[in-house]
Amino acid sequence: MKKMKYRKYAAYPSVAITARSWPDKSITKAPIWCSVDLRDGNQALPVPMSVEEKVTMFQLLVSIGFKEIEVGFPSASATEFAFARRLIEERLIPDDVTIQVLTQAREHLIRKTFDAISGAKHAIVHLYNSTSTLQRDVVFRKNREEIKAIAVEGTALVRRLKDESGNAGIRFEYSPESFTGTELDYALDVCHAVMDTWGASADEKIILNLPSTVEMSQPNIYADRIEWFCRNIKARDAVLISVHAHNDRGTAVATAELAVMAGADRVEGALFGNGERCGNMDVVIMALNLFSQGVDPELDFSDLPRIREVYRRCTRMDIHPRNPYSGELVYTAFSGSHQDAISKGMKAQPLSPGGLWAVPYLPIDPQDVGCNYEAIVRINSQSGKGGVAYVLEKEYGIQIPKWMQPDFAEVVQAVADTTGVELSVEQIHDLFHAEYVKLRQPITLKKCQISWDDEEPRRQDEEDTTISCIVQTREKEFNFTAQGNGPLDAFVKGFVRESGVDFSVDEYAEHAIGRSAGALAIAYIKIGCTDGRVSFGAGIDSNISLASIKATVSALNRLP
Numbered sequence: 001m002k003k004m005k006y007r008k009y010a011a012y013p014s015v016a017i018t019a020r021s022w023p024d025k026s027i028t029k030a031p032i033w034c035s036v037d038l039r040d041g042n043q044a045l046p047v048p049m050s051v052e053e054k055v056t057m058f059q060l061l062v063s064i065g066f067k068e069i070e071v072g073f074p075s076a077s078a079t080e081f082a083f084a085r086r087l088i089e090e091r092l093i094p095d096d097v098t099i100q101v102l103t104q105a106r107e108h109l110i111r112k113t114f115d116a117i118s119g120a121k122h123a124i125v126h127l128y129n130s131t132s133t134l135q136r137d138v139v140f141r142k143n144r145e146e147i148k149a150i151a152v153e154g155t156a157l158v159r160r161l162k163d164e165s166g167n168a169g170i171r172f173e174y175s176p177e178s179f180t181g182t183e184l185d186y187a188l189d190v191c192h193a194v195m196d197t198w199g200a201s202a203d204e205k206i207i208l209n210l211p212s213t214v215e216m217s218q219p220n221i222y223a224d225r226i227e228w229f230c231r232n233i234k235a236r237d238a239v240l241i242s243v244h245a246h247n248d249r250g251t252a253v254a255t256a257e258l259a260v261m262a263g264a265d266r267v268e269g270a271l272f273g274n275g276e277r278c279g280n281m282d283v284v285i286m287a288l289n290l291f292s293q294g295v296d297p298e299l300d301f302s303d304l305p306r307i308r309e310v311y312r313r314c315t316r317m318d319i320h321p322r323n324p325y326s327g328e329l330v331y332t333a334f335s336g337s338h339q340d341a342i343s344k345g346m347k348a349q350p351l352s353p354g355g356l357w358a359v360p361y362l363p364i365d366p367q368d369v370g371c372n373y374e375a376i377v378r379i380n381s382q383s384g385k386g387g388v389a390y391v392l393e394k395e396y397g398i399q400i401p402k403w404m405q406p407d408f409a410e411v412v413q414a415v416a417d418t419t420g421v422e423l424s425v426e427q428i429h430d431l432f433h434a435e436y437v438k439l440r441q442p443i444t445l446k447k448c449q450i451s452w453d454d455e456e457p458r459r460q461d462e463e464d465t466t467i468s469c470i471v472q473t474r475e476k477e478f479n480f481t482a483q484g485n486g487p488l489d490a491f492v493k494g495f496v497r498e499s500g501v502d503f504s505v506d507e508y509a510e511h512a513i514g515r516s517a518g519a520l521a522i523a524y525i526k527i528g529c530t531d532g533r534v535s536f537g538a539g540i541d542s543n544i545s546l547a548s549i550k551a552t553v554s555a556l557n558r559l560p
């Protein structure tokens with residue numbers, strides 16, 4: 001076997017921290033959310049969004065409830081600049097929403113950024129420079145002090161431009177970019193210098209954003225780093241600790257959640273995890289994780305289908321069908337045992353203690369995020385009787401009794417196995433009709449008249465019902481008149497006598513389909529012959545007695 005070159009990689013160092021407190025914490029309220037869809041999400045797209053698309057996306061983010069939205073990198077391009085101006089000049093920013101703009105710590109870019117936000121009521125200027133060992137060495141070729149100087153000079157310029165603008169609505173965020181590749185003591189040193197330069201105080205807090213620019217470790221190590229940082233930062237009340245997690249190891253959501261437990265106040269993320277490389281922390285997942293624990297996420301994802309549609313249209317990105325909460329298949333069960341449990345859980349749900357959601361395999365109610373129950377159970381060769389019965393009942397009101405479910409499931413399974421594809425509910429309904437209801441061969445009931453003595457009260461054992469039938473088989477046509485304690489009993493007696501097929505009714509069930517005066521009745525039957533053969537049938541008619549007789553003929557027609 002060829003060996004992978006794992007020795008090319010080194011393990012990420014752990015954090016020297018004792019008595020860590022975060023493992024014992026739980027998240028009981030939503031963090032301050034900041035959307036980075038229009039910046040980090042946008043800069044990672046093969047075709048970045050146009051101004052119009054950014055406006056649409058911005059309005060979507062506002063409607064979801066984001067109060068802080070990073071709208072772009074205005075000094076990067078004419079589109080980015082024009083978008084910021086459009087938001088401000090056309091007054092598209094609600095009063096309770098703060099826009100955020102990103103800039104490198106370079107003078108001409110910072111100045112251009114201030115031009116872009118001129119006139120904004122509330123704005124966060126977000127300054128970053130990479131502090132990681134690797135980038136210090138290979139990108140900037142600068143030592144620790146020189147890199148710190150970039151941050152300090154950039155901060156000083158932002159401070160000066162804010163003061164000159166006289167705009168008290170401008171706030172400041174600093175990111176020691178590539179924090180995950182930066183020594184903790186050095187990141188702290190740079191952040192302290194930035195705080196001093198800004199003059200951070202409890203009255204004018206700055207946001208210190210500690211990004212997992214590249215996700216390099218398990219989430220617990222990141223959480224240790226955040227707890228260490230929160231413990232060691234001076235004037236904790238002068239800063240808001242923010243996190244911005246990328247998903248290189250596939251654990252960005254866990255990273256952000258554990259970081260909040262470790263003390264982070266604020267979380268940056270993007271819808272459906274859009275963003276550089278493997279994406280940003282998926283804010284839909286984190287918010288709905290809170291929601292599923294009974295915590296108000298303070299973001300509204302009650303119409304995920306609309307959010308998905310706008311997102312796809314603006315970004316031209318897809319959402320994986322397995323993406324938690326938002327993927328198209330995440331509320332769908334194909335497999336038999338899941339379907340059975342879901343179907344039983346849905347029936348029991350109204351009785352759940354305290355009205356709490358408790359349906360197996362469905363961590364949240366799909367309706368809470370704007371999805372319907374239609375797709376919960378879908379049928380293919382992995383499905384079982386519970387699922388087949390569930391879709392027929394839900395879509396067509398056909399409540400196949402438990403004792404007959406395996407029989408029909410076998411029919412469905414045979415088709416699913418042969419075709420190898422998923423069966424639609426319409427196909428399953430058609431199969432049910434073809435297999436039971438429409439069967440006319442080898443026996444056809446050509447005529448059937450039912451009469452009974454109109455006596456009150458009727459006695460169960462009294463043979464007061466008379467039936468007259470004309471029956472066609474392959475061999476012959478015959479008629480009979482028989483009596484019984486009801487139409488079905490009379491039919492069975494007459495048919496057995498005339499045909500010589502000796503059977504009895506072992507199981508029987510019936511119900512109405514639909515509620516109006518024109519409702520139909522459906523009957524299900526299981527018959528057993530004296531020679532050991534067993535068969536199931538179903539019949540539909542506006543007359544319940546006829547439905548039961550048709551069901552019997554259906555079962556006779558299906559005798560092996």
Ligand SMILES: CC(=O)SCCNC(=O)CCNC(=O)[C@H](O)C(C)(C)COP(=O)(O)OP(=O)(O)OC[C@H]1O[C@@H](n2cnc3c(N)ncnc32)[C@H](O)[C@@H]1OP(=O)(O)O
Pocket residue numbers: 040043073075076077103104105106109128129130139140150177213276
């Ligand atoms: C982790 C992140 O996502 S950070 C955000 C990244 N986003 C983007 O880069 C999208 C928008 N960026 C752009 O359009 C461009 O990079 C611009 C317009 C901002 C700048 O463009 P340019 O100056 O032409 O090119 P470029 O970004 O390659 O500049 C690199 C130079 O800036 C320096 N630099 C890079 N980042 C920073 C920073 N944060 N602060 C200060 N200097 C920086 C580099 O060291 C390099 O310096 P050198 O020329 O002396 O070698």
Ligand SMILES: CC(C)C(=O)C(=O)O
Pocket residue numbers: 040102128175177178209211212213214244246
């Ligand atoms: C600018 C910073 C916050 C960033 O995008 C990152 O580190 O990923």
